[in-house]
Amino acid sequence: MKKSTIMNGGVARDWKILSLRFSPSFLALALVIVLSQVLYAVDAENCLMCHRFRGLARVDKEGKYRLFYVDETLFNSGPHARVSCKGCHADIEKIPHDNAEPVDCLRSCHIEEPTREIIFTHAKVHETLEDSVHALTAEDGTPRSFPDDFPNCKDCHDIPLFRPVSLFKTVRAGVSDRAISRCVVCHSDEHFARYYYSHVTTRMHKARDPREVVAMCSTCHADPAFARRHNLPDVVSSYLETYHGKAMLFGSSLAPDCLDCHAGKDSVHEMRAQTDPRSSVHPDNRASTCSTQDCHSSATPAFASFDVHATRNMSTHKLEFGVGLFFVIMTLGILLPILTLNMLGLLRELLPSHEAETEIEHLVELAEKKAALKGGIRRFTGSYRLQHAFLVTVFVVLCMTGLPMKFPEASWAPTVYQLFGGIRGAPIVHRVAGVSLLVGFVLHVGMILLNVTRALAREGKLGIRNWIRAVLALPMIPGPQDLRDIITLTKYVFFLSPRRPNYCRFSWKEKLEYLGLFWGIGLLGVTGALLWAESLSSHVVPGWVLNVCYLAHTYESILAAAHITLVHIPGVIGRPGVSPLSSMILNGKISPRALAEEHGGEIMNWTPAEEVKS
């Protein structure tokens, strides 16, 4: 007995602990405390005399490794703990015994079902399974093709383990000692109390973690060969693309797994094809399945047209494929030409034309004079720098809380996500950052329009036509000169012309980026809001719109992140002479050389008065 207790500690110590939330020593201690108290070993036959040795094994004739070891601690921490070995291995009559027969999970064991005092059996599960999509025969009694593909008990189950929760004041994992202290007032055997507490509270939430359930179903359903044999789509990949799947991967115990949607209300084994009218995922039943009290309770029936298993396969999901294709073309259509020009522009820096060099030196001279007189050339005001800093911060937060969600299986994703509180905190941070960005953007646009209105009022030119004209004349609005600049740049980088473009206050690249914000923030804001309040959205738009929203949100995010990291950062601070950081974002001042190289047109446009001043 002493050995057994010490052994439990040994087992706990040696387990490879994966949890990051607790230290190994804490876990070992927890294991000893929790599990040893659940122990209720039923080994009257003394089978563990031999089967407690981990090396009790052999390789059978077919090369299969047969392990006869039983982990005492684990065995005793699940609902089978009260079942004796002979309860399942009934053919073993004596020790030593011959090779054991395979266990029949449907046999009646010695355990008494306490509510009705009848002998317990899994036969009811079998009945349910026989009427499910996993049965070996179809509804009409015809045998299914590929019978070996259909699961038996052991394909989905090994010995279940308790996952008790404490519900005493707050819900947390583990046994509530306060609750046990009340149980033992009447039930004096603490082992009994702990066993039943664990048994009952395990059933008060998911008996298995969603990650384990999905892994179990994936054994077959993620196998392309299996799916092709049964004409099934790639349901696992499509599930992992949804918020459900991503939350599951990040360890949310609340994330819906396969069973939450596909298993019937009466039994997790009650799983039917979506074409079966009794199925929980039959088109007629989807709305009620989605809108249960624990899930999307306020969703309308229109919500049910959301396709959880949408792919971007042209033959099965034309809409999703079309949306995906649009964004892929748009992203590459924007980035490829700009990046090509940028890279060729960098190469041209190595071999500048004499004309361009002479012109730049002249412009530098002018700019240096002005800088010397004015104590530098201010390009951005404090207000703009503040807005830029805000945008940078919000963008970084959005990326750090959004990209792990996009790539949840990447090795870095959990670590980055955990910085923002993991699946419980990061989505909230993401939404707060998104709303902040929207609000900031609206304020920015409002401020610009207000400035335009004030300027017109000062000049006494208020009126809608003047107002539109003034807005279109803003320096960030593209014009015909930008097109000419693109042509000039293209000729220059391809060595077709010695003349380089001299941009004014803003180059065409900056204008494109700026206008891209209107498209990007608008699209991400709208789709993000619809996805955030998915149930409420169903009052306005049908569920399939959310499929489109998801695609738009994810592709647009990639475009934004790629544009900033590949175009903006290398194009602005990656330029020789500017790297690693432009002082412009700190003090708003631009160096005379940078001004001459990047905004030579601005120097050229200085009025004679300005030149005199300078």
Add this chain to the structure above:
Amino acid sequence: MSNNAGQWNKYFLVLYVGMWIMILTGALIWLTAFLVGTLGDTFAKKEAQTPEMDVFDSVVALTEEKVVRYLGEWEFLEPKLPGHFHQVGRWYQSDKWNFCVKCHGPTPHSKAPQQRAFLNMHNLFISCQVCHVREQEVITPTRFGWIDIVNGQLRSNPDMAEGVWGEYGAKIVPLKGTQENPQPVTLDDEEAFAATFRKRVDNLDDRQKVVGNKFIHRRCVETPIRCSDCHNSEEAFLPYTALGYSSERAAFLVSVEVVDLVTRYETFYMPNLLKADEQMQKETGEETQ
């Protein structure tokens, strides 16, 4: 001097521009492949990405499967054995010291149908030499000690109460040398020969392989120590208490319960080649599993 600085600036600029171009080109290729990869049949992509395994790799892959158990308060990773219902917990520490396991593995016994699993179980804490090697000249069969299975050093008796059943990070080994300076019985020549043999086996002809195999096993006895040699109430082959077993455990190992169990399992060992297939199947019970 300024010319030199100008040259260096030029070199630096070339390096800088080259670096950016490489980064941007790489990123662009990745992005294009990623975006295009988001469209189409995911199964087709999986099939294309998963290399087709040959029989060897697929058999090995089965032994490498692992599963994580998420139990709320704690999590653990355990090996996944196909069709195995009971939890495994974790795998045992492998023997890095004994060279026999390099070829025979940790479950070397396969012939005696009733005993093979038991014999393999003893492999957790008893080295092969104890039962299979005998050198009458230098070994007193009653001298045994423990050897660390990782570094091959002799060590003191493990604390059985602290370890998991049979897993002490050490194995019982026969000793040679003086009482003051005991040495484990090792098969140094055979080990060195076996290492070369494994490397060159593909280039050896059939006769050379047979001779080489014979040399490696030249000190293995034909009749190894049997279960009843250790589990008997009269004179146990292993000195349990000297090896650190408690007196209760030592008494249990030679108790009627264990001795009776051993006696019932122990059958006359006959080489399989002399037995008909039907007889083998009957004994091994392979058909029933």
